Amino acid sequence: MSAMPVVLVTGGYDHKIRFWDATSGMCTKSITFGESQVNCIQVSSDKSLLAAGGNPIMQLFDVNAIDEKPLITYDGHSNNVTTVGFQRYQKWLYSSSEDGTVRVWDTRSNMYSRKYDCGAPVNTV
Numbered sequence: 001m002s003a004m005p006v007v008l009v010t011g012g013y014d015h016k017i018r019f020w021d022a023t024s025g026m027c028t029k030s031i032t033f034g035e036s037q038v039n040c041i042q043v044s045s046d047k048s049l050l051a052a053g054g055n056p057i058m059q060l061f062d063v064n065a066i067d068e069k070p071l072i073t074y075d076g077h078s079n080n081v082t083t084v085g086f087q088r089y090q091k092w093l094y095s096s097s098e099d100g101t102v103r104v105w106d107t108r109s110n111m112y113s114r115k116y117d118c119g120a121p122v123n124t125v
Contacts, residue, residue: 007019007020007021007022007028008020008022009041009043009050010041011033011037011038011039011040011041011052012037012038013037013038014037015032015033015034015035015036015037015038016030016031016032016033016038017030017031017033017038017041017050017052017061018030018031019063031061031068032068033052033054033059034054034057034059034073036054036055036056036057037054037055038052038053038054039053039054039055039080039081039082040052040053040081040082040083040084041053041084042084042085042086043063044086044090045086045088045090046090047063048062048063048064048090049061049062049063049071049086049090049107050063051084051085051086051093052084053080053081053082053083053084053095053097054080054081055079055080055081056075056077056078056079056080056081056097056099057073057074057075057077057081058073058074058077058081058084058093058095058105059072059073059074060072060073060074060093060107072107072109072110073110074093074095074105074110074112075110076103076105076112076115077095077097077099077101077103078097078099079097079098079099079121080097080098081095081096081097082096082097082098082121082122082123082124083095083096083122083123083124083125085125086107090107091106091107091108092104092105092106092107092113093105093106093107094125095125096122096123096124096125097121097122098121098122099121100117100118100119100120100121100122101115101116101117101118101122102115102116102118102122102125103115103116
């Protein structure tokens with residue numbers, strides 16, 4: 001049985017999310033992130049989901065899917081998304097933005113359940 005390769009995930013201003021084999025340095029997969037640069041990415045603890053934030057959208061991807069289509073696109077922020085992350089059991093996704101809000105989203109739909117108005121751009125959660 002072969003060991004699963006160590007994978008790095010990167011995102012940038014070229015609208016691409018790339019999966020890298022950390023041992024060989026080879027790019028093994030690439031996803032186009034729509035009309036936006038990639039500001040932040042987070043892989044779920046079970047390594048099955050990837051959340052990415054841009055300006056002003058977030059998208060949720062199935063890490064093991066063959067196609068590039070997101071599972072869900074989240075609309076609600078009005079400026080750059082600066083942080084994305086998962087609740088421990090992946091039922092909820094959280095985000096922060098330069099629009100001064102932090103939001104908590106249901107990973108099964110594109111609706112947010114909580115919105116916190118911070119009054120200033122939020123850099124991280």
